[in-house]
Amino acid sequence: MTASSTKRNKAARIAGYIWRRHGGTLLALAAIALFLGAWELVAVGLKKEYMLPRFSAVCVAFGRLWGTPSFYRDTFATLLRAICGFAIAFFAGAAMGVAGGVFSKFRAFCKPLVAFFRAAPTMGLTLVIMVWLRAKYTPVCIGFLMVFPVIYTTVADSIATAPRDLLQMAKVYRMPLSKQIRYIYVPHAVPMMFSACSTAFALNIKATVSAEILAHTVGSIGVHMTNAAADLLDGTAMLFAWLLVAVLLSVLAECLLKLIERLCLRRYGNAIV
Numbered sequence: 001m002t003a004s005s006t007k008r009n010k011a012a013r014i015a016g017y018i019w020r021r022h023g024g025t026l027l028a029l030a031a032i033a034l035f036l037g038a039w040e041l042v043a044v045g046l047k048k049e050y051m052l053p054r055f056s057a058v059c060v061a062f063g064r065l066w067g068t069p070s071f072y073r074d075t076f077a078t079l080l081r082a083i084c085g086f087a088i089a090f091f092a093g094a095a096m097g098v099a100g101g102v103f104s105k106f107r108a109f110c111k112p113l114v115a116f117f118r119a120a121p122t123m124g125l126t127l128v129i130m131v132w133l134r135a136k137y138t139p140v141c142i143g144f145l146m147v148f149p150v151i152y153t154t155v156a157d158s159i160a161t162a163p164r165d166l167l168q169m170a171k172v173y174r175m176p177l178s179k180q181i182r183y184i185y186v187p188h189a190v191p192m193m194f195s196a197c198s199t200a201f202a203l204n205i206k207a208t209v210s211a212e213i214l215a216h217t218v219g220s221i222g223v224h225m226t227n228a229a230a231d232l233l234d235g236t237a238m239l240f241a242w243l244l245v246a247v248l249l250s251v252l253a254e255c256l257l258k259l260i261e262r263l264c265l266r267r268y269g270n271a272i273v
Contacts, residue, residue, distance in 0.1 A: 053237040061241035070219075078139075078221040079249060082208040085143025086201055092144075093151025094193065098181060100152065101159020101189070110152070118149045126211045135215040139222070142211035143204045150203065154196035158189035194261040201257060202250040209246050221246055 036055055043054040053061075065071045100107035117125075125145055129138045166184050175183075212222020221242055228239035 050236050053240060057237040058240040058244065061237040062244055065238075065241055065245065074219050074224060075221060075245060075249070077219045078208060078212065078246075081136075081139045081212075081217075081220070082143055082201070082204050082249075082253075085140045085208060086147050086204045088140075089144045089147035089200075089204075090151055090197070093148045094155050097152045097155025098159055098185060098189070100156035101162075101185065102177070102181065107156055107160075114149045114152055117145050118153075120145075122146065122207055122210055123214060126214045129211075130215050135217045136219075138215040139208040139211040139217055139220070143208045146207040147200045147204045150196055150200040151193070154192055155189050158192040159185045162188045194257075198254045198257040198261070201253050205246060205250040205253065 039052075040055050043049075043052045046052055049057065096110065100110055122142065126138060126142050129141050129145075133141060162185050209220075209222045209225070211217070212220040213226050214222075216223055216226060225239055225242045228236070228242060231238070
């Protein structure tokens with residue numbers, strides 16, 4: 001075997017190893033590059049910045065955002081509203097989901113209300129909430145209404161499918177319901193609840209920003225997007241830049257939640273909650 005063939009075989013083994021370990025990431029990066037390239041080509045061919053700005057112009061606008069103090073303040077304000085809505089929905093949905101999974105009559109009682117919030121249009125709910133609440137509270141409420149059905153349904157479904165053999169054993173040994181919930185129901189529901197949280201928080205960000213746009217909430221990503229959309233000559237690139245900020249918030253929050261999920265399941269996956 002010659003030296004050149006040895007080098008080729010070594011390079012092939014390295015490439016195969018990289019593909020096996022990071023093939024999904026490489027494909028995702030290729031898809032992003034393809035999308036951005038197509039965006040740039042269409043924008044150049046269209047030659048209408050007010051309809052579709054070039055990606056390079058969006059990057060410049062995105063870079064300008066970081067030099068303005070209001071960017072940090074208003075982005076944090078939107079994130080705080082999303083976190084508040086998510087936290088309220090998480091604890092309420094988890095508590096009611098446990099009750100719905102354990103008590104079938106309670107679940108039947110809550111079913112129409114949960115179905116209504118799952119089916120109701122976000123914009124329609126926002127308009128209704130705007131009549132009742134001030135603009136700065138509307139996004140929090142809308143985030144709650146979007147997340148609560150997801151958390152509640154996930155927890156209730158997972159509780160309802162708890163291992164029957166363990167429940168029978170608990171019944172034989174006359175284990176109190178409180179201990180059944182703690183030692184059987186909750187550990188069974190935790191993995192599925194974590195999986196739902198990452199999806200729910202991304203949905204929460206979208207609902208919160210949409211409510212900010214419609215309610216014209218001062219000091220928010222939504223109001224910046226509204227102002228940018230009103231500027232037809234120079235605002236489209238800034239509109240896309242703020243849209244990118246909202247997307248990055250969702251992606252970062254989802255990654256953080258998945259990291260917390262892995263750490264918790266690694267630490268407590270086989271332990272009694």
